[in-house]
Amino acid sequence: AVVSPKVFGRYVPERKDDFAWENDKIAFRMYGKALEGTNENAYGIDVWAKRTDKMILNEWYKSGDYHADRGDGLDYYSVGFTLGAGDIAPIVDGKIVFPKNYRNWKIIDNGPLRFTFQLDYEAWDVSGTQVKVSKQFSLDAGSQLNKVAATFSFKKDDGALPVVVGIVKRKEQGAIVSPMDNKGVVGYWEPAHGKDGILGIGTIMLDPQSKTMDTDSHVQQLAVAKDGKAVVYYTGAAWNKAGTITNAEEWFSYLNRFQSSLKAPLTVKIN
Template sequence: MNRKLIPACLLFAGFISCNTSNSPVNTITVTNDSSVSLNDKPVIINRQALANIPQENRFPLVTTSTGDTIAAQLDDIDRDGKWDQLFFVADFKPEEERKFQLSWINAPIKLNPRSHIRFGVRQTMDSHVEPAISDTFYADQLPGVIGYQHYQTDGPTWENDKAGFRLYLDGRNSIDVFGKKVSYITSDSIGIGKDGHTENNYSDMKDWGTDILAVGNSVGIGGVSLLIKDSLARLGVTEQDSLNNVDTTIFNIVSNGPVHSLMEFDYRGWKALNRNYHATMNTSIWPGMYAFQNTVSLQNLTGDETLVVGLVNSNTTRPLKEIFINDKWVALLTHDQQSVNKTWWLGLALILPKEDYLGYMEAPRQGKLSTTFLAKLKVKNDQPVTYYAVAAWELSNEQFKDEAYFTDYVHNLTEQLAAGLKITVN
């Protein structure tokens, strides 16, 4: 297992400064093209659209027309050491036009982050958990084989001000949910014992919240696998297995700023029904939503495969709801007291691209991929598929006890995600 520790400079990614002397200024005009109110809508501007970018290392400062500072960050999407896009979020009334000023600053000051990725690695049985930005996991390194858990919270945790999620990077590749009762970032200390080793200390209720999803042998909420003809092929294995079906899993944090956190999972040599696939998954989160975005791409497909996306149903017997929200998106959702031990009301949903949607199926109640609904999506070689996974817990917002409220939330969130922005830079 190879890992890369976090350089000190990255610890300051969530900082800005008010020192803007002699700084070039761009005016960014953003128009909401829809009739929907938008909350924490991402505004993304490619580097090529910006003029007068300073040659020296500077930080972006985005302000509103009234002089208020907007948290913003620079994302290096291709990880070549040169940033590719400016990212910030803002609220818009229906059809509203807003203007923002972009200038460049010398030194950072602290911001309160509203998104975050925590990835902690324990290199040996006796070593302490250390923060890292990357790791390579090999097929013979399953925790049950080597005798200890490599990863804090079993893999990376990502969160915003509404909800938290984690992926079991230890070979299972399921996606779990941390229910949050607070808006601040919590994940740095979750899953570490007093001895500095990995520890499950998140299954009991804490001030921040708790682990709320019963995952079992499903792929959780938003995890992926394949349907090959009529046979299900899991990406990864279960706790009972002794060898992963993925030769090499490479994880990288791409960006971890105050309002946008992005990571990549690269699955090389995925053995499925005597075939060998290469899958990549880019997972991102930004503030304001009980959800995250996933983009999946595959290689070495032969043409008889269907991408399946999981929505666990181990703690509910209620039927799945299918809602065609607009001409771009379809939502699948459940609502029940389906948290761990069936204690709390929890709404789960997938928001899926209508052009790729092929319906849904239910996995068997037992087996390596079980107790889950599975959305079916068209997939072609090197053609990314983007969807969203939603988890809304009653202790985050007591109105989520009500099924109609949760359904309305998913509908409104989908409309906001589908809304377009017109952006001009002067």
């Protein structure tokens, strides 16, 4: 029997080097080199809100009109010069130091149930230190969250690079931030975006050194990267109009359950 894929992703040269990926619940994209220097340039992770279990990326890109909801959803999430929906970058004295957009991509798992790919970034200056990063994203069928492994390469005497995983905050009233007391889980339920609905964004870190913080621009988690050792975290989103997760409470509860399942993974005993 042919299994119809529940995940999909690809490099999108016809849209300024985007790299986009999706599963049966949600879709995302990262921005590439060709977007730099244009008035559309942006940095962080973008979310596409969908309410269908079919794969929509090719169709939406082909139509060129994915900022309007034609029944399956739309891209209304705004990233700009922020971390968007849970991207990672070094932080110096409270200021995020962004790299340029990704330079190289590679697909590692191409479905039908898991899509994994890697994006590489060229070195940039972080407070006098040259830093490179390679990010591996993995999205499973049925999940709202990606697993991200970001490996930073740098030479520093103390061998430590403070990094931040952040969710961009909206200026409008009505956002709900998850309680900051649950170590490692940050949920952000956005203010309603007119008739487009509401997106919930969330990040989960298992690193016990991570600290959660609510700043003017981002809700964020701080961690320390070591040279050549991946910082692993989870990030993703849910759209209320998809009908599965429809309010902040359900979203925060999803994130907490997801974190619990990571701490105590399923084990199978064979007698």
